[in-house]
Amino acid sequence: MADSAVRPSSHDVPGPAPAGARWRTVDIVVTAVLGVAFGVVFWAWNLAFGPLSAPLAFLAPLVGILNGVYLMPAVVAGLLVRKPGAAVFASTLAAALSLLFGSPYGGIIIVYGLVQGVGGELGFLLTRYRSFGWGTAVLAGVTAGLSTSIMDNSLYYSDLSFFGFKLPYTVFTVISSVLLAGVVGLLLVRAMARTGALGSFAAGRTRV
């Protein structure tokens, strides 16, 4: 009887994901929690790498490699909560909160969060919100990366050459996004599922 008592109240697949598309309170709060957690990560990341991005941009469009972090909340939220709009909500919130916590990049950052969220959402939309494994994670990483690099290219680097800067920048951003948001994101969600934190979405933790 030993192992039957042991099995954690979650299966290895993250989240029980009931069929309805209505957002339960726990869906809202946990997505928001992801937004908050990544908002803190952004604030710290901006502090560490923000000023660095300029000298790097001098060297190469390699600076795109720093962008993957910003796409994580969208993909992670979509993989965890699995409801339409999760990516947009988490990403927008994370961006808005990084502003609240002190990253002084202005209201434009919220627009970025929104666009990045939509980019990530697109990946999930393309698989009709039915699949949440490696394929979708990578796809969402790609769409999210594309969305943010298109914004950057038109807003901040519009004057620069396409093949000399814009294209390589896009490539580096997408690679970073696939690696961080897609791969690390999915691994993160699976690791959380194993701790049992995701299984009892409805009732929180049972102490028996």
Add this chain to the structure above:
Amino acid sequence: MTGRVPADSCALPTDVARAQLSRNLPPARVVARGLGVRHASRHAWALHGIDLVVEPGERVLVTGGSGAGKSTLLAALAGILDPEGVEITGELTVGGRAPRQARGIVGLLAQDPDSQLVMTRAGDDVAFGLENAGVPAEEIWPRVDRALAAVGFRYGRDRSTQALSGGEKQRLVLAGVLVRCPGLLLLDEPTAQLDGPGAELVRSAVARTTADRSTTVVVVDHDAGPWLPLVDRVVELTPDGITERGAGWVPTPRAAGLRLPDAPDGPVLLAAEAAGFTYRGTATAALGPTDLTLRAGRALAVTGPNGTGKSTLALLLAGLRAPTSGRIEAAHELADGARRGGRRPDRWRAADLVGRIGTVFQNPEQQFLTGRLRDELALGPLRSGSHAATAHATAEELLDRLGLTAYADANPYTLSGGQQRRLSVATALATSPRVLVLDEPTFGQDAQTWRELVTLLAERRAAGCAVAVVTHDADLVRALADERLELQPAGSAP
């Protein structure tokens, strides 16, 4: 001030909310007949054949050890069991309706105040429940003020919810729950994470606000003693079912019949000389200058009210922080072999620290690193330099000693509270450190786990360890402590 929430404060707007928060809402009657609950992921029934009737206005205590199903019963009453995750047999009604439909008339107070406070200001948090019911704004604030007064909340509406002690936070949550005039009030070990004074704050608030019998109260707590004066009846849940305890029943004291091994005195292993600590950027000291010695074979209990720096002292003794005044010094025989830092534990490398001073935090989850119990126990020895084979053998032995062998491959986060506590103590012991520092090790432990822990600590003491325990638990101090250090608030005479 009787503390009663007057009947007219439950008056309502003319919409759906009225149905749920109606004038003179009668207290609810709870009926369970042959109730059985099983979680989808387990084979054993969490509850089986439970018969229980609670009359309107009654106050009942449901007690029992860990694993008896108290939390499951509470979740069932609150209507928060996931319908897809559990199988339910038998009958359960609250106020004549199924629990899921009756949720609007049920109020729930759980253990962790930080997981129940929603807003940043006290008044806003209490108003939260009324906003959810669509009560118009002009009716909300008078009711909020009355609820705050009823629980004896000492501060105003604008008080930040973070700037409150644990007991005050729980009282605030209680106000937020009671402001909705629930027919049934459920309390899930609400004082488990609080110290003595804090727990008393909460219990007195509950007593005051439910004295008029306008709400049925069901308290679930393994620690029955303190609740006895407040309740009319006691029922006990055991793996066999539910038993009614007659009037005059008292729980067996935890330390009854506990026989602990003697320990010969040994040399001083760790000493603090006028050690104090002030957090950077603050003016007042978190810990005033303190002297103490830890000897092998003796247990020291550090007691005192909240805010006197007990946890800070534990951090200093554990070598996690350097004192900002005075010093903490390890004896030669303890410091011997440390590659760096001499006799100051806060300078030791972590790998050296782990084999010399074992520390157990208040919250076991903060110390979990791996995904399996087995790995968790082997980590310490591996980090301090043992070979893999020795480390794993130690892990197996400890698993066996603590009755956790069945869970060897489980993820530490999935264990119950009591099991996690045992695991965190076991991981501290895995490297056989000579000094043990424990911060509130018996928090929220039921009688059986309590006895196991105390016995375990006494055995280590007899084996030549120095044990330092920071605690509010008077039973623990009586059972285990050879010496006692009572911390006073900084600036007052001892």
Add this chain to the structure above:
Amino acid sequence: MTASLALGPAPDVALSRINPVAQLTALIVVTVVLLTSLDVVTPAVVVAAELTLLPAAGLHRPGALLRRTWPLLAGAVSVGVVNVALSTHPSVVTGVGLGLRVVGLALPGVLLVASTDPVRLADALTLHWRVPTRFAYGALAALRLAPLLVAEFETIRLARRTRGVEAGRNPLARVRLLGGIGFALLVGAVRRGSRLATAMDARGFDSGIPRSNARGSVLHARDAWFVAGTVVVCVVAVALSVATGAWSPIFVGG
């Protein structure tokens, strides 16, 4: 940690009297205008106007201001310099213009954060812009957990030391340690969030009844004046830019 992470009570500065949605509207207007122009005159005028509002947001001490905005300034300078250096048609003026644009886009956000608190913002958004209440207040509840996360970071770092794990000098070890701590924090946050959701539901959050608002949010004439003022400043900026011939909208030319 920084004061902003503490999420304390509402700041009481002059700019707080302007409703948050009015500030947000102004922010959107300014963003749209600045985004559509690559010249130097438009952002210069807008930035000058924004600077005059700094004292109204309580940000008049240069030391405090610098602390809040140094990454912004560094970023603005770098954007300007990069574009000058790597552009096909290098021009210092364009560089300065782009740098100013970064500042102009960011300052309204700084002003907003300094003059409002999340609860007021949520109230304003749900009452005036009909943002769904469950999402707004669900996010607010999660936000309350943020300072707790920050406090727990240190505790978990110390807890790891008691298990024999610490970073030392090795940067890779530091990254692994940070990752481990970050993961533990995330798991704790998700758990707490789940329990919080249960508590919120127990207090009727998911009852489906339309929520009322205990605090309310009122729009005054001064909010309309604030937005109007912002529009005027932007019109002036664009007009000036066209008049001096510097106007170069983003979708025309190269």
